[in-house]
Amino acid sequence: MAVSRDQMGVSRYFSAVESMLEGTDVRLNGRNPHDIRINDEVFLQRALAQGSLGVGESYMDGQWDCERLDDMLTRVFRAEADRRLPTAGQLWAAFLAKLVNPQSPARSFKVGEQHYDVGDDLYVRMLDSRMIYTCGYWRTATTLEEAQEAKLDLVCRKLGLKPGMEVLDIGCGWGGAAQFAAERYGVSVTGVTISKNQAAAARDRCKGLPVQILLQDYRSVEGQFDRIYSLGTFEHVGVRNYRTYFETARRLLQPDGLFLLHTIGRNRSGTTNDPWIEKYIFPNSMLPSMAQISAAAEDLFVTEDWHSFGPDYDRTLMQWYRRFMAGWPQIAPQYGERFRRMWEFWLLSSAASFRARRSQLWQVVLSPSGVVGGAIEVR
Numbered sequence: 001m002a003v004s005r006d007q008m009g010v011s012r013y014f015s016a017v018e019s020m021l022e023g024t025d026v027r028l029n030g031r032n033p034h035d036i037r038i039n040d041e042v043f044l045q046r047a048l049a050q051g052s053l054g055v056g057e058s059y060m061d062g063q064w065d066c067e068r069l070d071d072m073l074t075r076v077f078r079a080e081a082d083r084r085l086p087t088a089g090q091l092w093a094a095f096l097a098k099l100v101n102p103q104s105p106a107r108s109f110k111v112g113e114q115h116y117d118v119g120d121d122l123y124v125r126m127l128d129s130r131m132i133y134t135c136g137y138w139r140t141a142t143t144l145e146e147a148q149e150a151k152l153d154l155v156c157r158k159l160g161l162k163p164g165m166e167v168l169d170i171g172c173g174w175g176g177a178a179q180f181a182a183e184r185y186g187v188s189v190t191g192v193t194i195s196k197n198q199a200a201a202a203r204d205r206c207k208g209l210p211v212q213i214l215l216q217d218y219r220s221v222e223g224q225f226d227r228i229y230s231l232g233t234f235e236h237v238g239v240r241n242y243r244t245y246f247e248t249a250r251r252l253l254q255p256d257g258l259f260l261l262h263t264i265g266r267n268r269s270g271t272t273n274d275p276w277i278e279k280y281i282f283p284n285s286m287l288p289s290m291a292q293i294s295a296a297a298e299d300l301f302v303t304e305d306w307h308s309f310g311p312d313y314d315r316t317l318m319q320w321y322r323r324f325m326a327g328w329p330q331i332a333p334q335y336g337e338r339f340r341r342m343w344e345f346w347l348l349s350s351a352a353s354f355r356a357r358r359s360q361l362w363q364v365v366l367s368p369s370g371v372v373g374g375a376i377e378v379r
Helices: 011-020 042-050 052-060 069-078 088-099 110-116 120-126 144-159 176-185 196-205 239-252 275-280 290-297 311-335 337-355
Strands: 166-170 188-193 211-215 225-231 253-266 302-308 359-367
Touching: 011 042, 042 052, 052 275, 052 337, 069 337, 120 311, 144 176, 144 225, 144 253, 144 311, 144 359, 166 176, 176 188, 176 196, 176 211, 188 196, 196 211, 225 239, 239 253, 239 290, 253 290, 275 337, 290 359, 311 337, 311 359, 337 359
Parallel strands: 166 188, 166 225, 188 211, 225 253
Antiparallel strands: 253 359, 302 359
């Protein structure tokens, strides 16, 4: 049962959080599915003292609940009410970012170890059969399987893949995209990942195909490729390395090649990650803005196409959430309730961010010198 305002005896905290929620139609201990139910008064103090980190951690600890967490957070994000919370942690992170490079080659494997190596038993239950861990394309799709296949085919068609081409997959995940390109388009693929689990799984998945999987940082890749694609890796690159990332892609790409960048983006330029996301989900990561991408690619590439379909990620994340919850009883003893609440908060807060149009999903097609007559527009 929720703790009432009178029972808490901390009305100043209650009132302060209520004030921050003005304009969202979200109430503390209200009756709507999108209202917050307080289980422990400490939640209010943690939210006011620690901002997003306190909100996320207190949810993991069961100090508050919400029947429709995604709906509540969408309302909060649309009204930008979360920006009224303290940002001391982000200011400190911004200061540190000026002193060190969180995404340096020496640090680049941390996200693989903490997130992608958490356990394939989790991802098998959450993702589609190809284990594609990026936004699906729902233009004509009705299932997650169809949406992910449509996305992979969209990438291949935008790149104009033809049999015999040499293709580089930066951040190849569990090898599903490399497998698709090799089987459907007859290309040879070199995939690179920073996750040991993913590398092993990708090699097994692509056995017998012209696919090579490398466990290494993208900056150390050598060779020349007709086409390059990167699905969901740029979010881990970091603003200090954006230029290096594009310089690396340019170095590896044939003069008449094409490079497709598939990345989550944000509307405002920044230099840090959300503190809760940084600690629990994606360490040493951050989302780029359009301005940051353009500045980093300037004089290296010509932009052939910029495709935005962020709302498709909301639908993808909700499918992941439903599959995760359906499969949870089978893996609950291994991970525990606090992990379940952490994963739930991450999936639903991410869906809310896309639904509120705060986060975007972009596919950008780039060429070294510009395609004469323009690249073929594909949707």
